[in-house]
Amino acid sequence: MAEPSKGLLRAQEIYQDRSQRALELREQGKKIMGYLCIYPVLEMMTALDIVPYRIFGDMREPITRADAYMPSVNCPFLRSCLDLGLKEKYDFLDGIVTSHICDVGSSLSGIWNYTVRTPFSHHIDTPHTLHETSLKQERGLLEDYRKALEDFTGHKMTTENLKKAIRVHNEQRALVRELYELKKPDPPLISGVETIRVIKAIQSIPVDEGNELLRDVISEVKERGDGPQTKSARLLLWGSILDDTALPEMIEGLDANVVMDDTCVGSRPYFNDVEVTGDVIDGLARHYLMDIKCPRTFRTRDYNDVRKDYMKDLEVRFSYLSDYARDWKTNGVILESVRYCDTHGYDVPGLRDYLDNLGIPSIYLEHDYTEGALAPLRTRVQGFLEIIS
Amino acid sequence: MTTEAKPRALNRLQSMYALRAEVDKMYEGGVEASEEGRPVAWVMLEGWSNAILNAMGVNTVFPENYSSLCAAQGVATPFLERSEAEGYPTHLCGYARTCVGYSSRMVELDGKIPPEAPAGGMPKPILLVASGEVCDARFKWFQSLGRFFDAPVWTIESPYPGLRERLTEGAHERNVNFLINELKAFVAFLEKLLGKKMDWDALEHTGGGTNEINRWRWEINELRKARPGPMNTRDFWSAVTAALFRGAANPDVITKGFERMYDEVKERVNNGIAGINRPEKYRLSFEGLPPWHSLGFLEQLAERGWNFVIESAYRPPRPITIDLSKYSDPMERYVRRRYRRLEDSLEEDYGPEEAGLIIDEILCDGVSRRMGLRHIRDYQVDGVVLHVLLTCRSTSAGLNLLQHRLLDVLKVPSLVIEGDIIDVSAFNPAEALRNAETFEETMDHYRKVRKELGMPW
Amino acid sequence: MVLIYFAGIDLGSTMTKVVIVDEDDQTKASVVYHTGAEHRRLANRVMEESLAKANLSIDDISFVMATGYGRINVPFADRQITELSCHARGVASFFPHVRLAIDIGGQDAKGLKTRDGKLLDFVMSDKCAAGTGRFLEVISAALGLKIEDLGDISLRSTQKVSVSSTCTVFAQQEVVNHLSEGVPLEDVIAGLHDAIAGRSARMVNRLKVEPDVVFTGGVAKNVGVVKALEENLGCPVLVPEEPLLSGAIGAALLGKEHVLKALARGETIQTGKRRLEEATFFK
Amino acid sequence: MAYFLGIDIGSATSKGIITEDGSTVSRHLLPSGVNYRLAAQEMVEGLLAKSGVAQEDIACTVATGQGSANVEIADQEVADIRCCARGIFSIFPSVRTVIDVQGQSTQVLRLNGEGQVANFVVSEKCASGSGRFLDIIANVLQIKLEDIGPLSLESKNPVTFTTGCAVFGESEAVSRVSEGVAREDIIAGVHQALAEKISSLVGKVGLEERCAITGGGGLNTGLIKWIERKLGIELLVPPEPQLVTALGAAIMAEEACK
Numbered sequence A: 001m002a003e004p005s006k007g008l009l010r011a012q013e014i015y016q017d018r019s020q021r022a023l024e025l026r027e028q029g030k031k032i033m034g035y036l037c038i039y040p041v042l043e044m045m046t047a048l049d050i051v052p053y054r055i056f057g058d059m060r061e062p063i064t065r066a067d068a069y070m071p072s073v074n075c076p077f078l079r080s081c082l083d084l085g086l087k088e089k090y091d092f093l094d095g096i097v098t099s100h101i102c103d104v105g106s107s108l109s110g111i112w113n114y115t116v117r118t119p120f121s122h123h124i125d126t127p128h129t130l131h132e133t134s135l136k137q138e139r140g141l142l143e144d145y146r147k148a149l150e151d152f153t154g155h156k157m158t159t160e161n162l163k164k165a166i167r168v169h170n171e172q173r174a175l176v177r178e179l180y181e182l183k184k185p186d187p188p189l190i191s192g193v194e195t196i197r198v199i200k201a202i203q204s205i206p207v208d209e210g211n212e213l214l215r216d217v218i219s220e221v222k223e224r225g226d227g228p229q230t231k232s233a234r235l236l237l238w239g240s241i242l243d244d245t246a247l248p249e250m251i252e253g254l255d256a257n258v259v260m261d262d263t264c265v266g267s268r269p270y271f272n273d274v275e276v277t278g279d280v281i282d283g284l285a286r287h288y289l290m291d292i293k294c295p296r297t298f299r300t301r302d303y304n305d306v307r308k309d310y311m312k313d314l315e316v317r318f319s320y321l322s323d324y325a326r327d328w329k330t331n332g333v334i335l336e337s338v339r340y341c342d343t344h345g346y347d348v349p350g351l352r353d354y355l356d357n358l359g360i361p362s363i364y365l366e367h368d369y370t371e372g373a374l375a376p377l378r379t380r381v382q383g384f385l386e387i388i389s
Numbered sequence B: 001m002t003t004e005a006k007p008r009a010l011n012r013l014q015s016m017y018a019l020r021a022e023v024d025k026m027y028e029g030g031v032e033a034s035e036e037g038r039p040v041a042w043v044m045l046e047g048w049s050n051a052i053l054n055a056m057g058v059n060t061v062f063p064e065n066y067s068s069l070c071a072a073q074g075v076a077t078p079f080l081e082r083s084e085a086e087g088y089p090t091h092l093c094g095y096a097r098t099c100v101g102y103s104s105r106m107v108e109l110d111g112k113i114p115p116e117a118p119a120g121g122m123p124k125p126i127l128l129v130a131s132g133e134v135c136d137a138r139f140k141w142f143q144s145l146g147r148f149f150d151a152p153v154w155t156i157e158s159p160y161p162g163l164r165e166r167l168t169e170g171a172h173e174r175n176v177n178f179l180i181n182e183l184k185a186f187v188a189f190l191e192k193l194l195g196k197k198m199d200w201d202a203l204e205h206t207g208g209g210t211n212e213i214n215r216w217r218w219e220i221n222e223l224r225k226a227r228p229g230p231m232n233t234r235d236f237w238s239a240v241t242a243a244l245f246r247g248a249a250n251p252d253v254i255t256k257g258f259e260r261m262y263d264e265v266k267e268r269v270n271n272g273i274a275g276i277n278r279p280e281k282y283r284l285s286f287e288g289l290p291p292w293h294s295l296g297f298l299e300q301l302a303e304r305g306w307n308f309v310i311e312s313a314y315r316p317p318r319p320i321t322i323d324l325s326k327y328s329d330p331m332e333r334y335v336r337r338r339y340r341r342l343e344d345s346l347e348e349d350y351g352p353e354e355a356g357l358i359i360d361e362i363l364c365d366g367v368s369r370r371m372g373l374r375h376i377r378d379y380q381v382d383g384v385v386l387h388v389l390l391t392c393r394s395t396s397a398g399l400n401l402l403q404h405r406l407l408d409v410l411k412v413p414s415l416v417i418e419g420d421i422i423d424v425s426a427f428n429p430a431e432a433l434r435n436a437e438t439f440e441e442t443m444d445h446y447r448k449v450r451k452e453l454g455m456p457w
Numbered sequence C: 001m002v003l004i005y006f007a008g009i010d011l012g013s014t015m016t017k018v019v020i021v022d023e024d025d026q027t028k029a030s031v032v033y034h035t036g037a038e039h040r041r042l043a044n045r046v047m048e049e050s051l052a053k054a055n056l057s058i059d060d061i062s063f064v065m066a067t068g069y070g071r072i073n074v075p076f077a078d079r080q081i082t083e084l085s086c087h088a089r090g091v092a093s094f095f096p097h098v099r100l101a102i103d104i105g106g107q108d109a110k111g112l113k114t115r116d117g118k119l120l121d122f123v124m125s126d127k128c129a130a131g132t133g134r135f136l137e138v139i140s141a142a143l144g145l146k147i148e149d150l151g152d153i154s155l156r157s158t159q160k161v162s163v164s165s166t167c168t169v170f171a172q173q174e175v176v177n178h179l180s181e182g183v184p185l186e187d188v189i190a191g192l193h194d195a196i197a198g199r200s201a202r203m204v205n206r207l208k209v210e211p212d213v214v215f216t217g218g219v220a221k222n223v224g225v226v227k228a229l230e231e232n233l234g235c236p237v238l239v240p241e242e243p244l245l246s247g248a249i250g251a252a253l254l255g256k257e258h259v260l261k262a263l264a265r266g267e268t269i270q271t272g273k274r275r276l277e278e279a280t281f282f283k
Numbered sequence D: 001m002a003y004f005l006g007i008d009i010g011s012a013t014s015k016g017i018i019t020e021d022g023s024t025v026s027r028h029l030l031p032s033g034v035n036y037r038l039a040a041q042e043m044v045e046g047l048l049a050k051s052g053v054a055q056e057d058i059a060c061t062v063a064t065g066q067g068s069a070n071v072e073i074a075d076q077e078v079a080d081i082r083c084c085a086r087g088i089f090s091i092f093p094s095v096r097t098v099i100d101v102q103g104q105s106t107q108v109l110r111l112n113g114e115g116q117v118a119n120f121v122v123s124e125k126c127a128s129g130s131g132r133f134l135d136i137i138a139n140v141l142q143i144k145l146e147d148i149g150p151l152s153l154e155s156k157n158p159v160t161f162t163t164g165c166a167v168f169g170e171s172e173a174v175s176r177v178s179e180g181v182a183r184e185d186i187i188a189g190v191h192q193a194l195a196e197k198i199s200s201l202v203g204k205v206g207l208e209e210r211c212a213i214t215g216g217g218g219l220n221t222g223l224i225k226w227i228e229r230k231l232g233i234e235l236l237v238p239p240e241p242q243l244v245t246a247l248g249a250a251i252m253a254e255e256a257c258k
């Protein structure tokens, strides 16, 4: 038998056939838990030896069954997820955890329960604000979630196991950040396309295996000679779900490298650690409510400010992006969103104001989550590259 | 052209006009307050903040409603286009886009109300009260208005749990406390903003008034079960805004208005008069928000004998007396008056037996097939119109599932009409009418099916 | 002194345009051809024809810049650049004070914010033929009219009718229905022009309309759309004498500037293989 | 003697049928052309001439289709979906799902045991989801309509279009041909895309066995195969699929007289 592949090759294999490992583990009697978006707390799954498996859509597969259950004016990514569910592509899941990511995301959990009927399901109603009360609420919600998982597995989640899980997940976060460090040089050592493959791969396998994969990738990337070439543009990619390499492939086929991103199949879930607090759940609640920066959360400079200062407000909401732009030396930002995504859509004008103010050029691209939709975007990206070069 | 051979197909309620006028007064009141230097806030409909703001002497106006007013008067399009020019994607909520366009126009005019604004316009706000309830649009939208106003935004968070999670032990009390603390934080903020203390006694009054109004609205809806249906949804939409978007208006005035409406509807029931001036061939329910720009379309459906006897949105809650004597904290009283345990409201609505079935469904599947269909049965509805909105996710996302459940559980068919609350270009009336004709056959079919199954209508 | 020439080729979805300029930016030759299925591949012929017109051979051309929908696959080009940048540059050569350029071609509509020939920002229409020159082509073909005549016909209109179908194919049907109901031709055509202009105006509003506004692309040859665009934007709109050529001219000029810049930096100019071969599209 | 007339003025083709006692006496098809009113007149004249029936003997006329308003002699206008249901029911009483592929739109309906429409859904208003897309491509590829279906089945490698627009699809098809792509691969790509859209519509109303195809699309044997592959069932094809709606209209006319 051939040597099992490692590093980037392995990442690509998993990217192309995501469920393969999950199916193997299921054979061995492990429970596989699907989750949508990045708000369902993974540490609690890992603590109970459940394998977290992120649910994605497939922009290469036409949506044919989901339209019966969800109007086409809704997020095509979620419609695609549902479509795959209805086509029995997620039948190997033992359960599914959803959270209040957005309206359609919440609705989907009910629709999924009605139509796909995965045996176990749980919904976490993550609040939108960072008010003190919200933190308390999130904490309570996580207690419920913990109980639900315990009932599901029939095992207690000990503090010890939970702490251990937090440590492995933090390790994963650190490894991802280390990987992103390798994107800082010019040319970057790993391309945007490869990055998505790696991230999607680690969101498809148990966390410890993901860490091993990350380590392999990091050492391979550091040493290889056939990495990306220097290009005139170093881009930061911001946006809603991007679970396919098609868009970065198109961009990197032009005179640009995607060197940094703020998307949830990218840096978003990994750039802050979970603090191991005395009461472990406190730290988890704080992380998942406050640390993940995503337009679904209402963030403002100071909730008790009686006067709004627009620019300062934008600063608080988006300054991490200017840090990214500075540290990864990007000279342009591509804002990307699937059509009908409200949470990202409302942020676009403000975010562009902010970037304009800093003199960072940006462009907004909207697509309907099909592969074919990307071709017409090519001229736009190229035009943008001509503007910034 | 005054040659009206045939009376109009819709039979409008006279009492509706007075109520409708109250909404204009609310906006006039806002402008007046602003001119006198009193504070005006823009708020979202969610039922929590308005009474608190009014108790603090803040006038409230409602951009959601204001946008539908613009649409109804046919002046929304320039605002929509303005919002597009500001770089807002066109799929965003029509209310929000109208409001963005309006705000941008205001900035252009140095904070003055645009002269083309209907009903006197909405004055510049000192505060924007967003809401985490119902949909994402309603907090993202106000947040993004920061481009136009230096008014702070406060988002009122409210729990929006999954059904099964709502039944989890301890969840209800946690949610109640969440609300109480959340609203108290809001009050603390308001006190800081306005430099004065909350008037808790006033809250008892402003908060309680809604219950009276809702009680009359409930009674009116009870009357609408009659055959023929005495009140068409068109009148419901015209009048309901007075209850929902009451602003600082005296609740007693609105209560009186609905009381009069009750009398008029009652009179109709006694005399067998319908909400349409044509034989009631089909009884329908309208699910989703209405096409504010084309309410006249209901006239054309009434012409075919379609009587919309009930609607899904903004149905008043069943009036119940809640024993609040245990609770002395005014905020707790305020919250408990409205935020109920799911089990309790189900039991009141469906009776213990069916409520039990629903709860079992929820515990087992995480969803219920039966829940939320009560009005279809009670009003003996032949068919349902599902208004799928181009720009509103939260009211549209579940409609297709509803369509399946209605057929599965009650054998009631639905007609999907695509359109929008504000954007008239999303609606094709000719096509909708064509499909309406075919849908009559579908309704006939399911009448037979229900009969065969021994269902009561 | 050696004369130096630069060529720009704009391989559009509908029209292929070639412009050759000399070192003083003077146009030596320009050729416009229907792209058509064959000509799409035979861009080389269009190039040859313009060389003949200018009395030059391909070796006299210092640099060939390709732009337009089919730019990527022009085998004799030295470099490709998007039509966005080229239009911005080209338009400025006619109207130096242009701030907003609107280009409506066969495949899409674009709005370009520019200053001194530089592209600052842009918007582009979506993947639907409604709102493009194709829309007018399809309908004029169905009515047996010449595309050149639409403009004059529409100017006679006193009361334009609105066309409610957005889909080009169905609008064609609707137009036919209007006509069979006796609506005057000019009113229907004026309605179509208004539909196109309205779409573009809403789109370019995102760039904040500032004079001078210049309108280019094949559709700018249509006086009816020009008028409708002025109405929809509420400001005057300038049209160059040959609105089809701005992309090709811009390409030629950008080619020249590219060469000059490289020379100034003491670099050698990278040129392609210069094969006067057929172009291909779907790669 | 009582005759009944059903006239379907479609977006591209007008169809008419005269019945007597439930059986067809005469049928007629002609292009709708640019003037529906004219087409309607010619249709009536043509039908009467073919059948030898006198206009006075027509007891009732029902008009349907896009241009139904232009049939002056019509006693009633009825929505085409209802007529389609009636028509197919008279041919295949056991059919419960119908896919009606017309020029301007595609509709899927469910029938009850009495031939009434129990549920239905109509495609979006974009030509790329209708039979018209096939016509456009067939036209530019210079293939006769009746040949596109069989030809599409010869393809091993259906082309995926880079555009979702029927109008741009036309020019794309042309360019692809000139670049050497086989015509069957192009036409197969269009069929496949249409079949996908149709199967999504079928999903919306739910598929119940015994499913038929009607409308001009029912003449396209290739399209039928593509849909069958997508849905995994066999479709029933009436002998004259394009005339089903007109037949239904005639039946409606008879019912109206009873």
Ligand SMILES: Nc1ncnc2c1ncn2[C@@H]1O[C@H](COP(=O)(O)OP(=O)(O)O)[C@@H](O)[C@H]1O
Pocket: C011, C012, C013, C014, C015, C016, C035, C068, C069, C104, C105, C106, C107, C108, C132, C133, C134, C136, C137, C147, C148, C149, C216, C217, C218, C219, C220, C221, C222, C244
């Ligand atoms: N003489 C003319 N009069 C009016 N319109 C014209 C004329 N010539 C071309 N057009 C319009 O211009 C469009 C082509 O414009 P063009 O800018 O060449 O597009 P592309 O760059 O995509 O080839 C055609 O679709 C047609 O509508």
Ligand SMILES: Nc1ncnc2c1ncn2[C@@H]1O[C@H](COP(=O)(O)OP(=O)(O)O)[C@@H](O)[C@H]1O
Pocket: D009, D010, D011, D012, D013, D014, D065, D101, D102, D103, D104, D105, D130, D131, D132, D134, D135, D145, D146, D147, D149, D215, D216, D217, D218, D219, D220, D221, D242
């Ligand atoms: N002989 C044929 N072979 C294959 N397809 C055909 C044939 N004739 C017509 N069609 C298809 O049928 C469609 C027209 O269907 P029809 O029901 O007559 O539409 P309409 O009622 O809108 O005119 C055309 O778009 C074409 O795709």
Ligand code: SF4
Pocket: A075, A077, A078, A101, A102, A103, A104, A105, A240, A241, A296, A338, A340, A341, A342, A343, A344
């Ligand atoms: S892309 Fe937007 S709408 Fe879709 S799941 Fe994410 S947040 Fe929700």
Ligand code: SF4
Pocket: B064, B093, B094, B095, B096, B134, B135, B136, B137, B138, B289, B391, B392, B393, B394, B395, B421
């Ligand atoms: S529920 Fe719909 S209509 Fe209401 S504010 Fe939200 S998006 Fe807009």
Ligand code: SF4
Pocket: C127, C128, C129, C130, C166, C167, C168, C169, C170, D125, D126, D127, D128, D164, D165, D166, D167, D168
């Ligand atoms: S609506 Fe018509 S013009 Fe637009 S994409 Fe569809 S087929 Fe093309």
